[in-house]
Amino acid sequence: MIKLGIIGMGKMGEAVAAGLRGSKAYSVRGTTRSAESANEAKKKLGIDCGTDNLALAKESEVLLLCVKPHQAEKVLREISPALTNKKLLITICASLTTEQVSAWSDERCSVIRAMPNTPCLIGEGMTVFCGGPNTNPAQMEIVSKIFGVLGKTAVIEESLMDGATGLSGCGPAYAYLIIEALSEAGVKVGLPRDVSTLLAAQTLRGASQMVLDRGVHPAALKDEVTTPAGCTIDGLMALEEGKLRVTLIKAVLAAAKRSRGLRA
Numbered sequence: 001m002i003k004l005g006i007i008g009m010g011k012m013g014e015a016v017a018a019g020l021r022g023s024k025a026y027s028v029r030g031t032t033r034s035a036e037s038a039n040e041a042k043k044k045l046g047i048d049c050g051t052d053n054l055a056l057a058k059e060s061e062v063l064l065l066c067v068k069p070h071q072a073e074k075v076l077r078e079i080s081p082a083l084t085n086k087k088l089l090i091t092i093c094a095s096l097t098t099e100q101v102s103a104w105s106d107e108r109c110s111v112i113r114a115m116p117n118t119p120c121l122i123g124e125g126m127t128v129f130c131g132g133p134n135t136n137p138a139q140m141e142i143v144s145k146i147f148g149v150l151g152k153t154a155v156i157e158e159s160l161m162d163g164a165t166g167l168s169g170c171g172p173a174y175a176y177l178i179i180e181a182l183s184e185a186g187v188k189v190g191l192p193r194d195v196s197t198l199l200a201a202q203t204l205r206g207a208s209q210m211v212l213d214r215g216v217h218p219a220a221l222k223d224e225v226t227t228p229a230g231c232t233i234d235g236l237m238a239l240e241e242g243k244l245r246v247t248l249i250k251a252v253l254a255a256a257k258r259s260r261g262l263r264a
């Protein structure tokens, strides 16, 4: 059983702890900044949660850093004395590089950088991750297994992490905006709000599942819906006029730029 310590039991730390609950492969403990939030996490998740990061670091084999990026340096300097080359530190902090995280922890252990997203909360997350200078395949496998419980995973080069942050890390927000807009459209054509939101969300879900299951280019699936002189082509023309595609590309680039900028 792997002793996993989660530092920061906010949205993401909680998602991981909840996902691994009941798994016999991990024993999970956590910390937060305040005793109140530690007690809340304890009650909510039924796991041991306190505020002593150093003690957690000492007793954990794998540490998952889930604090806000600006809180990371303080925490890492605090736990550094407890780190050894037998421990693995996984950081999910947006923007922070493995080099930065290693330096703040005095290069005392291996570091893997991961970027999950909020659908991890329901086991439908997407997590990308990359190894740092001293990581080995067994450690990469540990990360793959932990986040595999919470959805899908992919290994990428660290140089692509900011871009992936802009796509899958921030992506749920883009998808919610699209669902909201489609739902507004449904209301505009006369559907009740709840039915309209169901239609929008389930349509995106079904289309996503088609892309994942069929493994064909999304454009081919789009062609299947688009009957010559039918309705869909008129809808697609309106989307092209509104520059939906280039707008989405720009959204990912803007978020990726911000991810790079947060470190500057």
Ligand SMILES: NC(=O)c1ccc[n+]([C@@H]2O[C@H](COP(=O)([O-])OP(=O)(O)OC[C@H]3O[C@@H](n4cnc5c(N)ncnc54)[C@H](OP(=O)(O)O)[C@@H]3O)[C@@H](O)[C@H]2O)c1
Pocket: 007, 008, 009, 010, 011, 012, 013, 031, 032, 033, 034, 035, 037, 038, 053, 066, 067, 068, 069, 071, 074, 075, 092, 093, 094, 095, 115, 116, 117, 118, 169
């Ligand atoms: N939200 C997302 O969609 C998302 C996606 C991918 C990655 N991330 C990354 O995940 C990280 C966490 O994000 P989040 O949305 O989960 O943040 P959050 O909800 O604000 O949670 C932050 C957690 O860190 C704890 N914390 C702060 N300082 C601490 C300290 N010194 N020692 C121990 N715990 C401390 C907080 O405890 P208190 O409550 O007591 O202050 C809280 O439990 C961020 O670095 C973010 O970039 C987020």
